Amino acid sequence: MDQETYNKQATDWRKLKPGDVVSTMSYCVAHADVVSYVTETMEDSDPWYLEDSPYGGPIVPPGYFYGEYIRLLAGANCPMGALNAKLVFRSRGPVLHGEQVTLKASIAKFYEKRGRPYMDVDVVVTNSRDVEVSRGIVTLLLDVN
Amino acid sequence: MVDAKKTEVGYELPPLIKKISDNTVFSYSMRYGGTYVKLIHVDKNAARKWGFPGLVLQGSQTLNYAYEMLFKVYRDRMIEDSDIEATFIKPVISGEMLTVRGKVKDSEKEDSKTRLTIELWVEDTSGDKVMVGKTLVTV
DSSP: OOHHHHHHHSOOGGGOOTTOEEEEEEEEOOHHHHHHIIIIISOOOOHHHHTOOTTSSOBOOGGGGTTHHHHHHHHTTOOOOSEEEEEEEEEOSOOBTTOEEEEEEEEEEEEEETTEEEEEEEEEEEOTTSOEEEEEEEEEEOOOO | OOOGGGGSTTOBOOOEEEEOOHHHHHHHHGGGTTTOOOGGGTOHHHHHHTTOSSOBOOHHHHHHHHHHHHHHHHTHHHHHSEEEEEEEOSOOBTTOEEEEEEEEEEEEEETTEEEEEEEEEEEOTTSOEEEEEEEEEEO
């Protein structure tokens, strides 16, 4: 599906408001997926990601979660806009291979810049002990329809 | 423990160089197959229709490369207490060679810790900046 078709059928961003939780998902970060991500997709075979780390086993690269807003927004049929203009992410702790994580996306704010509409989406990643390990703001330039 | 030299203002991190191929772009974007991925990331014809000469790298993938450079230097500090932000200012097209760079701009003592501000940027083959940003990391 092309961008125009997707955005036309997606929820109208004007119907969303700051604070709306648009999507949550929980999953086990599979060892095989991390290995594939690290070795084939990112080509960053750091031993902490593949063998062992000071955290008691191999860890998931924090960047693994940078693109998860795509799954969170598209899974909820939310607008994806024209492009990803900015990303802000903090890391506050490790996620181990096989660990259960929960991701939540909510609308942070809408604003205009140079006459163009933007949407900030807040993405929070918590680990199996419900501790926030990562948090990000994804800024999307919205289509003007 | 981070080497003191790497906390000094002016320290330049070893640059990270990444060759971007069709497979690099496709492999990352197809992780989100089954949901919705903009065609400019996976379909060359669609990318051309939008005016791009080839597949377009996702911004989040570029940010991953910046994190990779930082992680090689600051290790556990990047996992436990770091903030990274980036603005994407030029599309990255398959075939480009990216160079990720970083430089310590500020170093502030807070009790027994030091808070570093690191300027980040990514250049394409022609030397143009495609991403600019910064990282805060406590070491």
